[in-house]
Amino acid sequence: MFAFKARFNSDRKNPPNPQRPCSLYLNRRYIIHKEVRTMWKPDRSDKKPIYQQIVDHIERSISYAELPPGSALPSERKLAEQLGVNRSTVIQAYEELRASGLVESVVGSGTRVSLTKWGISPSHTPNWRQYTEGGTFLPNLPLMRRIREVTQNDASIINMASGELSSDLFPNTIVHRLLREQHFQEHLGYDDPQGYSPLRNSLVASLKQYNGIDTTESSLLITSGSQQSLYLITQCLLSPGDAVAIEDPSYCYSLPMFQSAGLRIFRLPVHQDGIEPEDIAALYRQHRIRMVFLNPNYQNPTGTILSEAKRKRLLAIAADLRIPIVEDDPFSLTSFSGAVPPSLKAMDTDGIVLYIGSLSKIAASGLRIGWMIAPQSVIGRLSDARQQMDFGLSIVSQWVAERLLASESFEDHIHQLRHALDGKQRIMVQSLKDMLGDKVTFCQPQGGLNLWCKINQPVDDSKLLEESIKRGVVFVPGSVYGSEPGYIRFSYAKPGLNDIPAGVAAFSRALENI
Amino acid sequence: MFAFKARFNSDRKNPPNPQRPCSLYLNRRYIIHKEVRTMWKPDRSDKKPIYQQIVDHIERSISYAELPPGSALPSERKLAEQLGVNRSTVIQAYEELRASGLVESVVGSGTRVSLTKWGISPSHTPNWRQYTEGGTFLPNLPLMRRIREVTQNDASIINMASGELSSDLFPNTIVHRLLREQHFQEHLGYDDPQGYSPLRNSLVASLKQYNGIDTTESSLLITSGSQQSLYLITQCLLSPGDAVAIEDPSYCYSLPMFQSAGLRIFRLPVHQDGIEPEDIAALYRQHRIRMVFLNPNYQNPTGTILSEAKRKRLLAIAADLRIPIVEDDPFSLTSFSGAVPPSLKAMDTDGIVLYIGSLSKIAASGLRIGWMIAPQSVIGRLSDARQQMDFGLSIVSQWVAERLLASESFEDHIHQLRHALDGKQRIMVQSLKDMLGDKVTFCQPQGGLNLWCKINQPVDDSKLLEESIKRGVVFVPGSVYGSEPGYIRFSYAKPGLNDIPAGVAAFSRALENI
Structure with a gap:
């Protein structure tokens, strides 16, 4: 079927204990950053001095109550970095703002928007810090x-x-041309909750052609990249406290979403030919894991491929234990030789694999197009929940994705x-x-x-x-x-x-x- | 400023008690629907009889494990409705499937995929029903x-x-023309977490022009319609058990997202000229409400406008209690006279209003473009969390929205x-x-x-x-x-x-x- 080609120098002395739960985040409080998120940048072609542009921008943000009384401004060093200007320029801007009384500096706690300027009492502003510390979302690592x-x-x-791919690797020419030449005539109303039907049709064909997967339009859900597929699965099919298994090392560790969902995470060490299927059985006996997340092709970050023999054992073990496998497959089409490793989904006769794919790593991340294949009852539940989050994806980007996949130039x-x-x-x-x-x-x-x-x-x-x-x-x-x-x-x-x-x-x- | 024009026939005998918590969902379990979600439809131009097309489609779904052993099929009546065919056609198809042993009918529990076909034991399929009952997302009402x-x-x-607007009210011609004439040349990579910068710039101008709101690009977050703004607020700024106040009646009641987030919901009765600001103070004393959700212009569903005097009192009370107000404002531009009521955000000097707008009710819901104005610390937190959910919106739809807003034809x-x-x-x-x-x-x-x-x-x-x-x-x-x-x-x-x-x-x- 396919040749296993990865070479792996496995000289780890202490492979992590697969049964040690991961508590990367468990005891960590949300950290507040003294950071003004601003993509505003000074305009170098403007005649107004840059320090003055900075003063104006901060004054505007304060007067629009976007920097409420008491808000922390970034340090001079940090703001200079963010804006790409000299630190001395920021120092000059902050001095001017201090002189006008709009901001004040307190030794040890940096520069803040004045608490009393314009007679606004800070006791009139909600304690935004308390609000941004709440909620169920953990911040990024x-x-x-x-x-x-x-x-x-x-x-x-x-x-x-x-x-991410570099810009020159995106199908820029194809996308620009199809937008110019193929006339968009679609209905601009709410789309089908499962996603644009012609795109699902095209995917049925390309999943067959490239990945050997047989599926139907009704078992596909279009998502905002793999990220949203993973998010829907962790939020809708699992409950806080559930145990799941992920590869070690794994891209999933970098996702606070697993911890945000309150999952207990157990590790499956990755070897030269992928994880050990028997480790899943061991984890199930000890912790009743309810789901397994795998990236069998060019695993992120190790680059390994799960061997064919292991794939078969894995499916048999998962079927025996009735544990669903989430197969995250963003890279398979990048196979240098052109021989795409067959997916677990293609071998799945019991309906235990939830397959996730995306255009992000093979075409353009900015299109935000991904997909999931799952049993129809699961697709129904997830598309219903997704309506509550965002009412689905834009028809325009789905149309572009469909045209791209259907294009003769895609291959x-x-x-x-x-x-x-x-x-x-x-x-x-x-x-x-x-x-x-x-x-x-x-x-x-x-x-x-x-x-x-x-x-x-x-x-x-x-x-x-x-x-x-x-x-x-x-x-x-x-x-x-x-x-x-x-x-x-x-x-x-x-x-x-x-x-x-x-x-x-x-x-x-x-x-x-x- | 603006004339209050709504006439309201308020003859309610029993206005709901504003202090009665809403428990629409609190004791409700997720209901499993015997429903095949399928947008597949038979092809009437195909020579193959329609009943046979249905047989083929269900066979395919079963053989691809998308309808695992034991899955319930919809009733004959329901499937006939879904597919737009006669009930007798579905009866014929189910008979054929029963004859082949692929499905079986049990009196009282409808038609199911056979548990033993192809030697697949149902004990090898995950209990998908259990999984779809889990998670934190409640289903729609x-x-x-x-x-x-x-x-x-x-x-x-x-x-x-x-x-939703009818198709003919969408700016179809403008969108089709701009896609044809204005050449999309944007970078196809991941976008800024706050959204496409030119779109935020255009919004700064149009929010000033139409709504009298002064804001800056750095205080705007582009979202997938108002829905995603509300979702981010309920998920990231509030915690389970928090008390919030919403209008009664209110669009928010129709959103399971409030209950999914575990919020305790209290009511603010809507009168001819909107809610009573003093009710907020009463709710705060009794329940320490942490946030108020309002739709002050052409309120959904009552169509009322919050009077100007009440707006002022509302802002003063909220500032005094330091309670943020979420101003959901999807309809203001539809004002028949062209005189757009001023928003709460335009009057907000303390930074207590989170403003939500969208193109859905004034242009095209299928573009999935909305926005939120908030203090910069809130925008930072929400855009960080949104990255975990879906990595942001497609660059293509944001580009279309920007071109639409900037177009001379938009007005x-x-x-x-x-x-x-x-x-x-x-x-x-x-x-x-x-x-x-x-x-x-x-x-x-x-x-x-x-x-x-x-x-x-x-x-x-x-x-x-x-x-x-x-x-x-x-x-x-x-x-x-x-x-x-x-x-x-x-x-x-x-x-x-x-x-x-x-x-x-x-x-x-x-x-x-x-």
Whole structure:
């Protein structure tokens, strides 16, 4: 059927205990950030001095009560970073605001909007801090927030952290052309709760063609990327306190959504050929796990493929225990050789697999199109719940996705994408070998967007990250995926061809320095 | 500023006790429906007989494990309705499936997928029923499900239930033209977590122009319609057990999301000129309500406008108690006279109003574009949480919305929409007067999509609805909005001009018959 190609250097001394529950978040309180989220930037073509533009913007935000009395402003250093200006410019702006009495600085607690300006008493403003600390949503992991902050505010940084394709790998030409040439004539009203019917039809065909999956339109739900599929499953089919199993390491660890849903999470260590199906039975006996989340093809972050023999055993064990398997499959079409590994769903005769796919990693993340295949009773429940959240997806983006999938050029696009990713991976592998030699060990998957590297010396994750950021490169420390320290996920999808060696060189200098 | 124009016939004998908590859902278990959700329909142009197409479709669904062993099939009557075929056709199809052993009928429990076909033991299939009963999402109200079912499956029914514009009121020509003429060239990657920056910029201008609201791009969050704004607020800023106040009657009662979030709901009776601000203070003293949800302009369902004097008192009381107000404002631009009532947000100097708007009721619901204005700390928290749910909205639909708002034709569109809604309302009012006379009492709002009618005789809500459906018209019983029995919401936005008198006539016959 398909050849297993991943090579995995499994030299872990202490594989994590599969029965240790993960409590990454369990005791953590929501951390309040002294951060003004603003995508506003000064206009450099404006004649008005930049410090004055900053003053005006903050004054406006205060007068519109968008920065209520007592709100914390970001530190001078941080705001300068966010706006891409000199720190001295921000200092000048804050001085002006202090002079006017609009803001005040208190030693040790930074700069705040004045509590008494304009006679507004802060006791008239809701305690927004208390409100934003409430609710059931945990914030993103601090390391992930740090990475996002860096990549958002520094366009020059070499981004080996993002799991997104670089712009040139998107099917830009096809999408721009189809919008120009194919006349959108669809009804602009609420769509079917399961999603745009022609898109589900096209997916039935392409899931058959590329993944060997037989399905019907009525068993498909269109979602806002894989993210919404996972969100619907964790929110609607599981209850707080339920035990679930996920791979270790796993992308799912980076998702606060699992903890937000109050799930107890148990680990399935990933080996060279994927997880051990028998570990599922063991977890079931001990913890009555109710669901298993797997990414069998080019697993994120390790790049491994679950072997065919294990797939069969896995399905048999899951059927025997009547445990549903969630198969997250974002990468299978990136297979460099073009031979797409068969999905669990294609082998599932008992209706135990919930299959999740998406256009994000193979076409364009900004379209926000994903899908789920599930038994019809599950699809009914999830589409009903999704109506309560957002009333479904825009008809325009679904139409674009349908036209894209149906386009004759889509197959060419996938072909080019595979070729380009293969090339980028080769360059990264060569750079790592040349510049780091035996300081790192890694496998070389034959698809996907990531290299999973072990650093062959003891390192402090966050320190290495900060040192690397200083030198102009960013990546994701393995701890984000629940692994023990000393692992790193390097993505080769986002950086340009020339940036890859430069990024590895910067990383190499950072590693030397700590 | 603006003239208050709504006339309200307030002859309620027993205004609901504002301090009685609403427990519409509190003791209700999730109801399992014997329903195959399928948008599949037989192809009448196909030479294959329709019963055979149904057989093939169900066989396929069973063999793909999408209808696992033991799944309930819909009743013959129901499936016939769903597919728009004769009941005898479905009976023939089920007979064929029974003959092949694929399905079996058990007296009293309908038709099910065989438990033993193909040697698949049902004990190998997860107990999907148990899974779909779990989770934190309550299903939609049974009456709402009934209405949706009827409108989805019977294209000929006169729809005075939907709060959606009819197709001809959408800006179809503008949207089709801009997609053809304005070349989409945007980046296809992940968007800013707060939403597409040019759209937020356009909104800053149009909120100023139409609603008198001063705001900045950094205080705006783009959401999937108002629905997602409300969902984010209830999920992220409130915690289970929190008390909130909503209008009575209110659109919010129809939203299981409030109960799904575990909120305790208290009522603010709506009078001719809106709620009594002092009721908020009373509720706060007794129940420490943490948030107030209001729809001050052309309130759904009553059509009332909160008077200017009450707006001022409301803001003063809320500021005094430090309680945030959520201002849901989907209808203000529909004002027939063109004079848009000023929003609470425009009068809010303390930063206590969270403002929610959307394109759904003024342009096109299928674009799924809404927005929220909030203090920047709140926007930061909500956009962070939204990333966990769906990673934001599609860039394509946001681009269309931005181009639409920026288009010179948008103002014409709003003008035409107002004129058309005014005309439709007049026809409905005249029909009600002519055909029902003093059997109903209603106010005549000068904007919005709805008429709120009192039936001047004791009636059974569901019975009246079913009788009306039989006669070809559907509406929303007032109980869906938490009102006492005997009220009805008639929407004039969806039915065609000629359908309005026909729908009222059908309703009149139904009322006579019970």
